[in-house]
Structures are given as C-alpha cells and as structure tokens.
Amino acid sequence: MTTIKDVAEKAKVAISTASYVLNGIDKVSPKTKARVLKAAQELNYQKNGFAVDLKKTKTNTIALLLDDLAGPFYSVLVKGVQDIVTEHGYGLVACSAIGGDRSTAVKYLKERRADGCIVFANNISDDLIKNVTQRNYPMVLLDRNLDCTSTIKVEVDNRGGASGAVEYLISKGHKDIAYISGPKESYNSQQRFEGYREALKKHHIPFRDIWVINGKFTKEGGELATKLLLAQQEKPTAVFYGNDEMAIGGMYAMKKAGMKLPDEMSVIGFDDILEAKYTNPQLTTIKQPKYELGALAAHLIFKVLENKECTQSSRLFTELLERESVKDL
Numbered sequence: 001m002t003t004i005k006d007v008a009e010k011a012k013v014a015i016s017t018a019s020y021v022l023n024g025i026d027k028v029s030p031k032t033k034a035r036v037l038k039a040a041q042e043l044n045y046q047k048n049g050f051a052v053d054l055k056k057t058k059t060n061t062i063a064l065l066l067d068d069l070a071g072p073f074y075s076v077l078v079k080g081v082q083d084i085v086t087e088h089g090y091g092l093v094a095c096s097a098i099g100g101d102r103s104t105a106v107k108y109l110k111e112r113r114a115d116g117c118i119v120f121a122n123n124i125s126d127d128l129i130k131n132v133t134q135r136n137y138p139m140v141l142l143d144r145n146l147d148c149t150s151t152i153k154v155e156v157d158n159r160g161g162a163s164g165a166v167e168y169l170i171s172k173g174h175k176d177i178a179y180i181s182g183p184k185e186s187y188n189s190q191q192r193f194e195g196y197r198e199a200l201k202k203h204h205i206p207f208r209d210i211w212v213i214n215g216k217f218t219k220e221g222g223e224l225a226t227k228l229l230l231a232q233q234e235k236p237t238a239v240f241y242g243n244d245e246m247a248i249g250g251m252y253a254m255k256k257a258g259m260k261l262p263d264e265m266s267v268i269g270f271d272d273i274l275e276a277k278y279t280n281p282q283l284t285t286i287k288q289p290k291y292e293l294g295a296l297a298a299h300l301i302f303k304v305l306e307n308k309e310c311t312q313s314s315r316l317f318t319e320l321l322e323r324e325s326v327k328d329l
Contacts, residue, residue, distance in 0.1 A: 002043045011039035024102060044131075061091040062301055063114035064294075065105040067121045069096045071245065072273040073290060080294025081118060088302055090115070097121035112137055116301040118294075119144070122185050138304040140297045143188050152300050153313045156293060158188050161286040161318030162195025163202075165240050165268050168284075168320055170203050173329030174238040174266060178211035180225045180250060182242045186217065192242045192270060211236055215246040222246025226253035237329065238266035244273045244285055251279060251325070262327040272321055281324035289316045 008018035013036060020027045021036040022045070028036075039045075062085050066074055078094055085092045093114060095105040100123055109117060109124065109132055116138035119129065126146050133139050133150040140152045169177050179196045182189030193212070200207050210232065215225035222241060226249070229239070241247035247269035254265055261267065261281055269276060272287035293316055303310040 002045045006043055007040045007045050010043060011036045059115050061093050061114045063108045063117045064092060064094045065097055065119045065121050067097055069094060072275060073271055076290040077294040080291040081298045084295050084298035097123050116305055118297045138301055140300050142297055145187055152310060154297050155315050156288055157315055157317050158191035159195040162192035163199045164320055165286050166196050166199035169238045169268060172326055175205050176236040178229055178236040178239045180213055180215040180222055180239060180241045180246050182217035189242055196240060217243050219245045219249035222249030223253045226250035230257055241269045244269040244271045244276045247283055248275060248279060262325050266326040268326055284323045284325045285321050287319040287321050292316055
C-alpha cells in the first residue's frame with residue numbers, strides 16, 4: 001500500500017509538507033501542492049481513514065452520499081434507506097457532496113469509511129466512482145448514467161414520467177407548453193427534458209427553445225425562471241416544472257403577477273413532495289417512488305455485502321397524480 005512517505009519522496013518534499021497537502025491544510029504554495037497531488041494520483045495514494053482504529057475492516061455502517069441534505073425530496077429517500085439499514089443492524093451515515101472534492105461525501109468515498117455506499121450526487125465524479133469500485137467496494141448508484149460494471153444501478157423512469165406529464169397536458173388541450181428545468185449537469189433533469197421533447201414530437205408540436213428555462217431545482221430558481229417566462233411577449237398556456245419545488249416557486253410568481261391558477265396558466269410538477277397537496281390550487285404532479293428508491297438501494301447493498309445474487313440494474317416507475325392545477329382548454 002502506498003504511504004504518505006512514498007508520496008513525499010516522489011514529490012521531493014518533506015513528509016510534513018505532503019501531510020499538509022493531503023489533509024487539505026493550506027500551508028504550502030500552489031506549485032508545491034500541485035506537485036504533491038500529482039504524485040499522490042500517480043501512486044494511487046488513498047488516505048486510510050481508520051488507521052487510528054486498529055485497522056478495523058468492518059464498520060457496520062452504510063454511507064448515503066447526496067447532492068444536498070436539505071429539501072423535502074431527500075427526507076423520504078433517506079427514510080427508505082434507513083429502514084432497511086436498521087433492519088440489518090447497521091448504522092446509516094448521510095453525507096452532503098456540497099464542496100466537491102473537499103466534501104465529507106468525497107472523503108467517505110475515497111477512504112471507504114463505510115462497508116458500502118449509496119451515491120445520489122451529481123458532483124461526485126465518474127472517475128472517482130470507477131477508481132473506488134475497482135477495489136471491490138460495494139456501491140449502488142441512483143439515477144446515474146455510468147458505464148461501470150462494478151456498480152449496481154437503480155433508476156427511476158424520469159424520461160417516461162416527464163413524457164407522461166406533457167402527454168397529460170396535451171390531453172387537456174394544451175399545445176403551448178413551457179419547461180422549467182433543473183441544473184444542466186443533473187442526469188434527472190436531462191432525462192426529464194428528453195421526455196418533454198419526446199411528447200411534443202409525438203404530437204407534432206413545435207419545440208420552442210425560448211420556453212425552456214433553468215430553475216435549478218429550487219423554489220427560488222423556479223420563481224425567477226417563471227418571471228423570465230412571464231416577461232415574454234408570447235406566453236404558454238401550461239408549464240411543466242422539472243420538480244415540485246420549482247413548481248411551487250413558479251406558482252408563487254404567477255400569483256404575485258396577479259394571475260389566477262389554473263384559469264390563466266396550468267401547472268404540473270414532478271416528485272410529489274409533501275407540500276404539493278397543500279398548495280392552492282393543489283399541485284398536479286408526477287409521483288416519484290422516493291421511499292422505494294431508497295429502500296431498494298439499501299436492499300441491494302446488503303445483497304452485495306452478503307455475496308448473494310444481485311440484479312445489476314433496476315428501474316422504478318412514476319405515477320400521475322391529478323389534482324387541481326391543470327385546466328381543460
């Protein structure tokens with residue numbers, strides 16, 4: 001196993017200098033830091049997070065790595081994972097990937113601080129995941145398009161769900177349909193956008209790029225994107241929001257602009273967070289199997305840990321929940 005001494009020798013620095021760099025302590029010049037990091041990468045150095053724990057090899061914990069720990073979607077997902085993990089007598093550690101390479105999530109992954117890992121974070125790189133799983137580390141990827149045979153994949157049919165949302169709007173007579181998207185790097189957002197375009201194409205409805213605006217999967221982003229949409233001379237009759245949080249922010253913006261919903265604008269969301277049925281009007285949305293997604297991921301992790309037969313790839317499906325926010329034209 002490569003040691004910090006090996007890294008220091010290759011980088012031609014003192015062991016203390018290498019230690020500062022590899023532990024994220026800003027006490028060395030950028031040039032020296034780059035040299036140490038390059039040496040560590042070339043030697044495939046991995047910090048041992050349990051060196052002080054008598055080289056313990058089993059932790060009885062599962063790590064859940066998320067883009068963010070905040071937000072109503074994640075709470076239900078975490079509950080699904082937690083219930084299965086607890087049944088097996090294990091502990092669950094949920095980590096945020098905010099901060100990228102310096103995040104707690106990345107440290108847990110690099111140092112393999114848990115017996116297995118469930119990853120639902122777009123800002124953890126494909127290269128890091130491949131590097132870790134090459135060393136026989138149990139990992140389940142949620143909603144991620146990565147060609148890596150050493151991982152288990154669980155995916156929700158985001159494309160089909162989005163297509164179904166637009167099909168529903170079309171069935172209500174809508175042809176001028178806008179889409180408020182999530183972040184460009186989000187695989188979920190990409191799939192929902194493809195579903196949106198697929199439904200328009202199927203019904204020979206022209207795609208209008210000006211009606212596709214990034215709302216960043218947040219209420220604030222949805223509000224701002226909706227303001228930009230409403231400022232345009234030509235307006236749609238319906239808006240498909242890539243998640244419910246953006247839809248709620250968008251409905252707020254519409255009401256502030258004096259619009260009556262759904263009389264003047266129809267709205268449909270995606271996820272079915274708890275708040276969706278408490279909006280006025282109640283939000284029509286595409287329900288994601290959030291709890292089931294977490295529970296299945298945890299179930300599969302334990303199959304791998306127990307060396308039992310395991311499905312390499314699984315898909316869960318969505319459901320349309322018809323409430324009050326879409327009007328018949």
